[in-house]
Amino acid sequence: MSAKNFRIPDDHAAVLVDPAAYADGRIHETYAWLRANNSLGRAEIEGVDPFWVATKHADILEISRQNALFANGVRSPTLVSQAVDAKVREMTGGSPHLLRTLIHMDAPDHMKYRVLTQAWFLPQNLRSMEDRIRRIARAAVDKMAAKGGRCDFVSEVALHYPLHVIMEIMGVPEEDEGRMLMLTQELFGAADPELGRKPKDESPTAQIETGVLTDFIAYFTRFSEGKRANPSDDLGSLIANSQIDGQPISHFEAMSYYIIVATAGHDTTSSSTAGAIWGLAENPGEFAKLKADPSLIPGLVDESIRWITPVKTFMRTATEDTELAGRSLSKDDWLMLCYASGNRDEEVFDDPNAFRVDRKANKHLAFGYGAHVCLGQHLAKMEMRILWEEMLPRLKSIELAGEPKQSLAVFVNGPKTLPIAFEMA
Template identity: 75%
Template sequence: MSVMTAADHRIPKDQAAILVEPAAYADGRIQETYRWLRANEPLGVASIEGVDPFWAVTRHADILEISRQNDLFHNGDRSPTLVSQDADRQVREMMGGSPHLLRTLIHMDAPDHLKYRLLTQAWFMPQNLKRLEDQIRAIAKAAVEKMAAAGGHCDFVQEVALHYPLRVIMSIMGVPQSDEPRMLKLTQELFGAADPELARDASTPPAERKFDMSVVIDFSNYFRAISEDRRAHPTDDLASLIANSQIDGQPISDLEAMSYYIIVATAGHDTTSSSTAGALWALAENPKQLAKVKADPSLIPGLVDESIRWTTPVKTFMRTATADVAFADRDIKKGDWLMLCYASGNRDEAAFEAPDEFRVDRKPNRHLAFGYGAHLCLGQHLAKMEMRILWEELLPRLSELALDGVPAMSEAVFVNGPKRLPIRFRMA
C-alpha cells in the first residue's frame, strides 16, 4: 500500500484496533468506532501490527459504489475475509501460493464467478422457492411448537433460531437430520474461531491459538462422502446437483465442489438464524414495535428486512483494487486491500432516518446486508422466505415477550450474531 496514501488518511491506532478485535463486534464498541469513522475518516487506512494495512470503508454510498465495480475491486486477488499476516502466509504455503483455503463464490471474480453461480442460482430464485413453502412452513410450525412446550422460558437462539434455518437448508441439500448437530457445531467452529465459547480450541487463549484448518478438513471429509454417494445415486437434492456439476464441459474440481458444499451448508443457515434471533431480541426490547407488527401482519416483510439491517450478520468483506483509482477523494493504489464495513453502512445517518432505532415499518430500507452487485447473496430470497414464514406462525401466538437475562453476541470480525437470547414469553 502506498506510504503516502496511508499517511494522509491514517485512522488513529485506537480506532483502527477496534476494527480487527472480535470482542468489539460482540460488545457494541464496533458501532462506536463506526460512528467516529463516518464522521471523521469515512475512508481511511487502518495500520495494525500483524495485519496488512487496509482501507476501512464505512459509508453506505461508498460500500455500494465499490460493490458495483466488480472489475475494479476484486474478491479473489487476496483473501476476501480479514486474515493476519501469519495466517495468510500459512495458507499460501499450504495452497501452492493461493491465498484461499476454499474456492467458493466469495473467492471468485469474473468469468468464473458467474459460471459457478449459475450452477445453483435457479434453486434460489423466488419462483422455484414457492414449491418449498409448505415444507418450510411445516418446519416453522414444529419450531413454534417446540418453543411453546418450553413453558414460558427459553434461550431463543439455542432452542429455536439455530435449528429452524438449519433444518431448512439441510433438507434442501439432502443432509440427514441426524447429522444436523454435527453441521451446526462445524459451522459455529468455522465462523466462531475467535470466540472463546465457540472456537474448536476454546481452551487456548486467543493470542496463543495457531492457524488451524481442521474444521475445513472435517467439513470436506463429510461432504466428500456425500458427493461420492450422489454421483453414484443422484437424487433431486442440491447435493446431487453440486456433485454432478460441470463447468465448460468438465467436472468441477474436488476443491471447488467441497467449497460449494461448505458455503451453502454454513452461510445457508447461520446468517438467517442470526437475523431471526436479532429480530426477537429487538422486539423484546421494543414492545411498541412488537405490538405494531402483531396488529398488522402485512408489516412482517418489513420486520424481516429491518432485522437483517439491524443485525447485519456478515459484518465485513475484503476487496482488492485491480488498478490505481481516485475514489471518494482518496488515491487508492493497485493491490490495496479494502474492508467493506456493512454494519456501518447499515447504520449510516446519510442513508437511514434514525438508524439506531428498530422500526418494523421502515421505508425505504436499502440495507446492504446481502451485499450488492455481482456478489449479491445467492440465498437472500430463501432467507427472507424462511423468516417471513416463521413470524407468520409465531407472532399471532405470542402474547407476551421480554428478555429473561443478558443476551450475548458471538465474537467475530467476519460473521457474527446472537449466541444467547434468554427470554420469557406467553403463547396462546
C-alpha cells in the same frame, strides 16, 4: 493526499480487528466515529497488512458495483493476519485461499459457478418449497411453545429452523444436522472461546481452522460420492454432478461449494431471526405495532436483517490505481467493506440505531450488492417471513429474561444466547 493523511487513529483501528468489539457493541462506536470523521480511512495495525476501511453506505455500494476494479480473488476476502496469510500460502503453494467458494471468485469463474445453483434460490422456485418450509416453521413454533414460557431463543429455536431447511434442500440427513451446526459454529466462531476449536491463548487473527475444514471435507467427500452414485432431486446431487465448461467440477471446488452452502445457508438467517426477537423484546411498542398489523412482517424481516447485519465485513483488493471518495488507492490495496456501518449510515437511515418494524425504504446492505449479492437472500427472507406468519398469531408477549450475548467474530457474528420470557396464545 497520501495514504498517511487518512490513517485511522490507533484506538479505532484496534477495534476494527478485535472480535470482542463486535460482540460488545464497541464496533458501532468506532463505525460512528469513522463515518463522521474518516469514512474511507486507512488502518495500520501491527501484524496485519494495511487496509482501507469503507464505512459509508455510498462507498460500499460503489466498491461493490465495480467487481473488476475491486476483486475478491486476488487476496483473502476475509480479514487475516500476515502470519495466517503466509501460512495459508505455504499450505496451498501460493494461493491465499483454503477454499474456493463464490466469495473467492471473480469473473468469469464467479458467474459460471453461481449459475450452477442459482435457480434453486430464485423466488419462482422457492414458491414450490413454501409448504415444506411452513411445516418446518410450525414445528419450530410448537417447540418454542412447549418450553413453558422461557427459553434461550438462539440455542432452542433460531439455530435449528433455518438449519433444517437448508439441510433438507441439500439432501443432508436429519441425523447429521447437529454435526453441521457444530462445524459451522467452530468455523465462524473461531475467535470465540465458547464456540471455537482452537486453544484459547492464540491471537484471534492467528487462527486457521484447518481441522474444521478437514472435518467438513471428510463428511462432504462421502456425501458427494453417495450423490453421484444415487442422485436425487436435491441441491447436494446437483453440485456432485455439476460440470463447468464441459468438465466435472473439481473435488476441491465441490467441497468448497458444499461448505459455503452448509454454513452461510443457515447461520446468517439464524442470527437475523434471533435479532428480530431481540429487537421486539427490547421494544414492546414495535411488537404492539406488529400484532396490530401483521402486514408489517416483511418490514420486520428487513429491519432485523439490517439491525443485526450478520456478515459484518468482507475484504476487496484494488486491481489498479484508482480514486475513491477523494482518496488515491494503489493497485493491490486491500479494502474492508463494513456492512454493519453502512446499515447505520445516518445519511441513509433515519434514527439508524433504532429498531423499527415499519421502517420505510430499508435499503440495507446486509446481503451485499452487485455480482456478489447473497445467493440465498430470497430463501432467507422467505424463511423468516413464514416463521413470523406462524409465530405472530400465537405469541402474546415477549421480553428479555437475561442478558443477550453475541459471538466474537470480525467476519460473521450474531446472537449466541438470547434468554426470553414469553406468553403464547
